[in-house]
Amino acid sequence: MVGQGLGVDDVPRFRYHPDPVATGEVITSDDPCRCCGRQRGFIYTGPVYSEDEVVEELCLWCIADGSAATLFEAEFTDVGDVPDDVPRPILTEVLTRTPGFSGWQQERWLFHCADATAYLGKVGYEDLQAVPEALEMIRQENAHFPWTDEEHENYLRTLTPIGEATGYLFQCLHCGTHLAYADHA
Numbered sequence: 565m566v567g568q569g570l571g572v573d574d575v576p577r578f579r580y581h582p583d584p585v586a587t588g589e590v591i592t593s594d595d596p597c598r599c600c601g602r603q604r605g606f607i608y609t610g611p612v613y614s615e616d617e618v619v620e621e622l623c624l625w626c627i628a629d630g631s632a633a634t635l636f637e638a639e640f641t642d643v644g645d646v647p648d649d650v651p652r653p654i655l656t657e658v659l660t661r662t663p664g665f666s667g668w669q670q671e672r673w674l675f676h677c678a679d680a681t682a683y684l685g686k687v688g689y690e691d692l693q694a695v696p697e698a699l700e701m702i703r704q705e706n707a708h709f710p711w712t713d714e715e716h717e718n719y720l721r722t723l724t725p726i727g728e729a730t731g732y733l734f735q736c737l738h739c740g741t742h743l744a745y746a747d748h749a
């Protein structure tokens with residue numbers, strides 16, 4: 565890792581968050597990283613759970629190698645419920661070496677096939693129609709609400725990537741199944 569020239573090939577790859585620029589959690593920026601002090605061209609804008617307030621100050625390299633998590637005793641997501649069959653090192657990778665994402669409510673990571681899934685980004689009803697199993701998952705999660713079928717569908721229709729009700733799409737790295745959950749402001 566020498567030199568200031570930043571080729572795309574140099575950018576760290578995250579197994580569980582394959583394109584953090586596309587998901588909007590990382591932006592191009594000349595701001596220096598608070599961890600390594602270098603201007604790396606990319607700054608993470610997602611959540612940092614730490615005693616210190618660390619807002620839009622970390623580069624991708626310091627997230628990828630764990631140095632940002634170590635320095636600030638930080639985690640970048642809150643995984644929520646984790647299935648028992650997910651090995652601890654995977655959880656650690658998601659918590660401390662993977663860019664998180666911002667939701668309306670407390671974020672959750674989704675798991676499948678005894679592994680964390682890859683976060684693909686915020687989605688709306690139209691995107692979800694292309695991945696029916698993910699849409700069905702949100703439907704099931706809302707099943708306990710005393711809504712009519714029509715009310716359920718109307719809620720799903722309000723989901724947009726940028727509106728006040730949003731879906732979060734994931735994909736299993738093993739079987740390819742899409743998973744999603746939704747929350748709102």
Ligand SMILES: [Zn+2]
Binds near residue numbers: 599624625626
């Ligand atoms: Zn850095």
Ligand SMILES: [Zn+2]
Binds near residue numbers: 677736737738
């Ligand atoms: Zn799977």
